[in-house]
Amino acid sequence: xxxRPGPKRALSEDEVLNAALALLDADGPDGASIRKIAGxxxxxxxxxxTYFSDKSSIEQALVERLLGELNRDAVSRADWREDLxxxxxxxxxxxxxxxxxxxxxxxxxxxxxxALQLGERLLEVLARAGLPExxxxxxxxxxxxxxxxxxxxxxxxxxxxxxxxxEASRIAARRAAMTQVPSSMFPRTAAAVDVMxxxxxxxxxxxxxxxxxxxxxxxx
Amino acid sequence: xxxRPGPKRALSEDEVLNAALALLDADGPDGASIRKIAGxxxxxxxxxxTYFSDKSSIEQALVERLLGELNRDAVSRADWREDLxxxxxxxxxxxxxxxxxxxxxxxxxxxxxxALQLGERLLEVLARAGLPExxxxxxxxxxxxxxxxxxxxxxxxxxxxxxxxxEASRIAARRAAMTQVPSSMFPRTAAAVDVMxxxxxxxxxxxxxxxxxxxxxxxx
DNA sequence: ACCTGAACACCGTTCAAGT
DNA sequence: ACCTGAACACCGTTCAAGT
Numbered sequence: 001x002x003x004r005p006g007p008k009r010a011l012s013e014d015e016v017l018n019a020a021l022a023l024l025d026a027d028g029p030d031g032a033s034i035r036k037i038a039g040x041x042x043x044x045x046x047x048x049x050t051y052f053s054d055k056s057s058i059e060q061a062l063v064e065r066l067l068g069e070l071n072r073d074a075v076s077r078a079d080w081r082e083d084l085x086x087x088x089x090x091x092x093x094x095x096x097x098x099x100x101x102x103x104x105x106x107x108x109x110x111x112x113x114x115a116l117q118l119g120e121r122l123l124e125v126l127a128r129a130g131l132p133e134x135x136x137x138x139x140x141x142x143x144x145x146x147x148x149x150x151x152x153x154x155x156x157x158x159x160x161x162x163x164x165x166x167e168a169s170r171i172a173a174r175r176a177a178m179t180q181v182p183s184s185m186f187p188r189t190a191a192a193v194d195v196m197x198x199x200x201x202x203x204x205x206x207x208x209x210x211x212x213x214x215x216x217x218x219x220x
Numbered sequence: 221x222x223x224r225p226g227p228k229r230a231l232s233e234d235e236v237l238n239a240a241l242a243l244l245d246a247d248g249p250d251g252a253s254i255r256k257i258a259g260x261x262x263x264x265x266x267x268x269x270t271y272f273s274d275k276s277s278i279e280q281a282l283v284e285r286l287l288g289e290l291n292r293d294a295v296s297r298a299d300w301r302e303d304l305x306x307x308x309x310x311x312x313x314x315x316x317x318x319x320x321x322x323x324x325x326x327x328x329x330x331x332x333x334x335a336l337q338l339g340e341r342l343l344e345v346l347a348r349a350g351l352p353e354x355x356x357x358x359x360x361x362x363x364x365x366x367x368x369x370x371x372x373x374x375x376x377x378x379x380x381x382x383x384x385x386x387e388a389s390r391i392a393a394r395r396a397a398m399t400q401v402p403s404s405m406f407p408r409t410a411a412a413v414d415v416m417x418x419x420x421x422x423x424x425x426x427x428x429x430x431x432x433x434x435x436x437x438x439x440x
Numbered sequence: 441a442c443c444t445g446a447a448c449a450c451c452g453t454t455c456a457a458g459t
Numbered sequence: 460a461c462c463t464g465a466a467c468a469c470c471g472t473t474c475a476a477g478t
Contacts (some may be wrong), residue, residue, distance in 0.1 A: 007459065007461050029327070034452065044463055045452085055452065106326060107249070109377045115404045123408035138414035141373075142428045149369020152360075157329045164282075186336045188343035190355035199358075208362045215435030227478065228441050254471060264444055265471085274472065444477075451470060458463075 011041055014053050024062075024100035031100060032058075055145050059104045062113060066101060067114035070094055075121065079102050080129040081213065087122065088209050089202070092154075099155040106152055110144075111118050119144070146212045150205055231261055244282075244320035252278075258324050262430050279324045281333060286321060287334035290314055290345060295341065300349040301433065305340065307428050308367050310420070312374075319375040326372055330364075339364070359436050366432045370425055 019040040020032040027036075034055055038045040052058045073090055075083045095102055110119070119140060126136040183190035196204070239260040243252040254275055257267040272278045293310055295303040315322055329337070339360060346356040403410035416424070 005295075008407055009461075014265070046464085047462055049453080049460055090403060094233055103323065103327060106372050106376055107323060109379070110373075111400065111404075114399060116409050118405045119412070120409045123412055127408065128449085133408075133411055134415050136408070137415040138424075138427065140412060141416060141424070142431055144364060145369040145428060148373065149365040152372060153365055153368065154328050154457080156326055158450085159329070175322055180331065181336060181411065185333075186340045187338045188356070189336050191353055192343055195354050195357040196361060196383070204358075204361070207358065208365060211435035212432060213435070214438040215431035218434040218438055219431055253469085255469080266445085266473085267443055269472080270442055324452075442478085444475105446474085448473080449471095449472095450477085451465100454467080455465085456463105457465100 009050075010043055010047065011015055011051060015041060016048060016051050016058065017065055020058055020062055020164070021098060021101065025098055029103045034058075053105075057106075060108065062101060063105050063108070064112040064114045066094060066098065066105075067118055069114070071114055071121065076126065080125050083125050084122075084143070084213070085206060086124070086207060088143070089206070091118075092151055092202075092205055095151045096154060099158060101154045102151060120186070135216075138164045142212060142216065143209075146208060150208060154201065154205075188195065189219050229270075230263055230267065231271060233281070234270060235261060236271050236278065237285055240278055240282055241318060241321065245318055247320070249320045249323045250363075254278075276328075280328065281327050281340040282321060283328070284334045286314060286318065286325075287332070287338055291334055291341065293336050295345065299344050299355060303345050303348075304363070304433070305426060305429060307345070308363070309426070310424075311338075311367055312371055312425055315371045316374060319378060322371060322375045326368065355436075362436065363429075366428060370428060374425075375419065 016037060019037045023036055023040065034048050035045045037058075038048050041047075042104040052061065070091055075087060077083065083201075095105070110116075120142060122140045123136050126139050131139060181190045181193055236257060239257045240252040243256055243260065247256075253269050255265045257278075258268050261267075272281065290311055295307060297303065315325070330336075331405075340359045342358050342363060346359050351359060401410045401413055
C-alpha cells in the first residue's frame with residue numbers, strides 16, 4: 001500500500017463499512033444506501049466514492065470483512081469433526097447476527113480473498129480427516145451448501161429487519177407461524193411446523209450438519 | 221372470487237407477472253421495477269397498483285407462480301428415492317431458468333399456499349418412505365436446505381444477469397474462475413476448483429442430494 | 441373500478457468546481 | 460487528493476382528478 005498524499009481524509013474505508021453494517025442491522029437488506037451511509041458519517045454522498053468505487057464494492061468489502069473475522073478464529077486442531085462443527089457454528093453465529101448482510105453474501109460469488117481462505121480452511125480440515133483431493137473438494141462444496149442454505153432459510157423466516165432474537169422468542173414466532181398453516185389443507189406441514197417449533201435452532205443446525213457428514217462418510 | 225365490475229381492465233394479474241418475470245430474466249434481480257413493468261405493458265406506473273398493492277406482493281406472487289408450476293408436475297409414485305430426486309431436479313431446473321427470481325424466493329419466508337403445498341408433497345414422499353412424523357419433518361427441512369442452498373450457490377456463481385447457459389459453457393466459466401485462484405495462496409482451493417470444473421452441475425447436484433439422503437438413512 | 445398526470449421522497453452515479 | 464453542490468436518470472408510492 002502506498003501512502004496517500006492529498007489534503008486530508010475525513011473518513012476511512014473501515015468507517016464506511018461500519019456505517020454500512022450498522023444501517024444494514026437497523027434497516028434491513030436495503031438499508032445501507034450510499035446516501036444514508038454518508039449521512040451517518042456527516043459527509044456528502046459523493047465523498048463515499050473516494051473510498052469505494054461503487055455500491056457493490058462496499059457490499060463485497062463488507063462480506064469480506066465478516067468472513068475475515070471468521071477466519072481470525074483459528075480452529076482448535078482437535079478432532080476434525082469437532083473442528084468442522086465449530087467452524088459451521090461460528091459462521092452461523094456471525095451471519096445470523098447480521099441478517100441484512102446475508103443476501104449480500106448469497107447474492108454474489110464467493111471469490112474474495114477471505115472467502116477463498118474460508119474454503120481453504122475447510123479443505124484443510126477435510127484433508128486432515130483423510131479425504132483425498134477429489135472427495136475433499138466435493139465434500140467442502142456440499143458442506144458450504146448446507147451451511148449457507150441453513151443460514152439463508154433461517155434468516156428468510158425472520159420477518160424483522162433487526163438482528164435475530166434469542167432462541168426462546170424465536171420458538172414463539174414459529175408457534176405463531178404454525179397456527180397460520182391451515183391443517184385441513186396441509187395436514188403434514190401443520191404437524192411438521194409443530195414438531196420443528198419445539199426444536200431449538202442450534203440443535204437443528206448441528207443435527208443437519210451431522211446428517212451431511214454421515215452422508216459423506218457413507219459414500220466412502 | 222367476486223366478479224369485478226367497473227370500466228374495463230386493461231391488464232390482468234398474470235400479464236403483470238409475465239412482464240415482471242421477463243424483466244427479471246433480461247435485467248437481473250433488480251430489473252423488475254414497477255415502472256419498467258408498466259412500460260412493458262404500455263400503461264402508467266400507477267395502473268399496476270390496481271392489480272397488486274405493492275412491489276413485494278408482485279414478488280411474492282411471482283414466487284408462488286413458479287412454485288405452482290412445479291406443483292402441477294405430479295410425482296410418479298415410483299420408488300420414493302426416485303420421486304425425491306425428480307422433485308429436486310425439477311425445482312432446480314425451474315429456478316435456474318430464472319436466476320433473477322432466486323433472490324426473491326430466498327429473501328422471504330416460504331409461507332404462501334404453493335410453498336406450503338410443495339412442503340406437503342415432500343412430507344408425503346417421506347411418509348411413503350416410512351419415516352415417522354418427527355423424522356419426516358426434520359428430513360424435509362434438511363432436504364429443503366440442500367436444494368435451495370445448492371441452487372442459491374449455483375446462481376450466485378453466474379456473473380450474468382441472463383438465464384443460465386448450457387452446462388458446457390458453464391464448465392468453461394469455472395475453468396476461467398480457476399485461473400483466478402492464486403494456487404500459491406490457496407493451493408487446496410485451486411486444486412478443488414479444478415476438480416469441480418470437470419463435474420457437470422446436474423451430476424454434482426444429484427450426488428449431493430444422495431449424500432443428504434444417505435445421511436438421513438444413517439441416522440435411523 | 442380503473443386509469444392518468446403530477447408530485448414526493450428517495451436512490452446510485454457523474455460532473456464541474458473548489459481547496 | 461479529497462471534498463462539495465448541482466444535476467441526471469432512475470425508483471416506489473400517494474394524491475387528486477378524470478371516465
